[in-house]
Amino acid sequence: MIDVVPSMSYLIGIIGRVLAAMVAFGVFFLCERYREHGRIYRYLQLFTCFFGLWNLSYLAYTLTSVPETAAFYNSLIFSANSFTVTFWFSFALCYTWPTVGSNRFLAPFMIMSFATTLFSLLYPFYPFMFSYEYVFISRFGMRIPEFYGPWYYVHLIYGYVATVAGTVFLLIKLFRKSTPNKKTVAMLIAAVVFLFTQNIISTIFPGFSPELLFACGGITHFLCGVFIWMAVYFDRVEELILSASKHGSDIFPVPVMITDKKRTVVYMNAATTALLKRKGLLSKEGMFSIYDLAQYFRKKEIAFGERKDDSDLENFYLIEGVDGDTLHYVEVRRLFDKRKRFIGFIYMLNDISRVGQLLVMMEDSAFKDTLTGAYNRHYLRLKENAVIEKKPFVVIMMCDIDNLKAVNDIFGHTAGDQYIKACVDALFSSVRKPDLIFRIGGDEFLVVLMDSSEGEMVKSLRKRIRKNLKLPNFPGIRCGFSIGTAAGTISSEQDFAELMNQADTNMYREKNFKKNSDDGGGGVEIVI
Secondary structure (H helix, E strand, O other): OOOOOOOHHHHHHHHHHHHHHHHHHHHHHHHHHHHHHOOHHHHHHHHHHHHHHHHHHHHHHHHOOOHHHHHHHHHHHHHHHHHHHHHHHHHHHHHHOOOOOOHHHHHHHHHHHHHHHHHHHOOOOOOOOEEEOOEOOOOOOOEOOEEEOHHHHHHHHHHHHHHHHHHHHHHHHHOOOOOOOHHHHHHHHHHHHHHHHHHHHHHHOOOOOHHHHHHHHHHHHHHHHHHHHHHHHOOHHHHHHHHHHHHOOOOOOOOEEEEEOOOEEEEEOHHHHHHHHHHOHHHOOOOOEHHHHHHOEEEOOOOOEEOOOOOOEEEEEEEEEOOOOOEEEEEEEEEEOOOOOEEEEEEEEEEOHHHHHHHHHHHHHHHEOOOOOOEOHHHHHHHHHHHHHHOOEEEEEEEEEOOHHHHHHHHOHHHHHHHHHHHHHHHHOOOOOOOEEEEOOOOEEEEEEOOOOOHHHHHHHHHHHHHHOOOOOOOOOOOOEEEEEEEEEOOOHHHHHHHHHHHHHHHHHHHHHHHHOOOOOOOOOOOO
């Protein structure tokens, strides 16, 4: 150790290196909580680890008065320095382009770092890295003017190239419109600028005041560590992602979006990216708000309700793609930091398109006749109330298939089913979309014509039924419909029942007319 009173510059340099190492290892442990969200934090941890070792090695190199020991510590400085810039490059690359696989870029830099470590540690046997002349200077302790070998210059070049490249990557991220956490990126750039500037001065002006360079090195390394710590600790985007991790944002394969308090999207997982790419949203430049999704999705239903209790559940509702290809159940939760301060929202989109299809299938099974596709009597009772609430003017048609029993007895029930299906197909192809068709018996069907007038409309409907009726050939049997109609405004169940009875009476009047007719070819030629 030195036996002279240290200068103020010397003390500043020592304190700066100690604090820089402490801050670096603090960032290392701070990054531990973010590691599960991606490899970028592993690279940042490795960067801060070697940055801390770099400062500790420099501190030990300065404090020792044994030339051989000082040379060893100096070799550790070169090793830690080379790994520091390597992992800085890897971190900046992955931080700017998270989807880029950095391993293929990292490999050559790792080779350079290991080679630098090997050459610097083997200096006693082969001075390929550098050789030494030890000179001790009072009030500074000790300084070693290095007489460098050829590898030092390779080490120097790739160190600066990696540092500059990483900084350029961050500048690209800083000026990218879609970057939500620009303050964090700016602090990282400021950190490396402090480090880079000090190293440039030390390299270009090796004869400058050693004590002043030592003090500046301690200060700049400490500031570098502080800015990196601030970038990680105050990164609100990462805080949002961390808070969302308890909801399984990257564990479950559902689209997840995280927004700030203003509903600006700051994070999307891979499932969300794939969904929005299909919708064309990600072709837009810049950040977007959750409200921008209105042009791609519409609410299937109005929000079910908002929770007013202390739960973190904010809202939940259904959204449907504007083209009708997707249906999502959306759950919105509030996010809080460790101090229970509200910081943003997490949107989880559960695709229930197949569930919707299943519900339609279940509805068809429960409410529709499997042979004809017409609604059954159970659905008639459910739909009746919905129709009555509108108090519409309707036309009710009671349709009875003629001579179905004769077809079943002579040609079999399979032929009878074909006969029924052909008759109902004619009804479906003749009525409008809002109109309803119900099977209320084996050969009896009810047609509700919504918001219609009786007269000419019914006559034109009869013509369409006659035109669309494609009946199988059953020789000797007259085939077709007997139809009775009734019209009126319905405002109660009694009104509906009276219209059905009136239409039923007219239908049987027509059926009896056909039986008593001598032409035998009534078919759908019906008289009301």
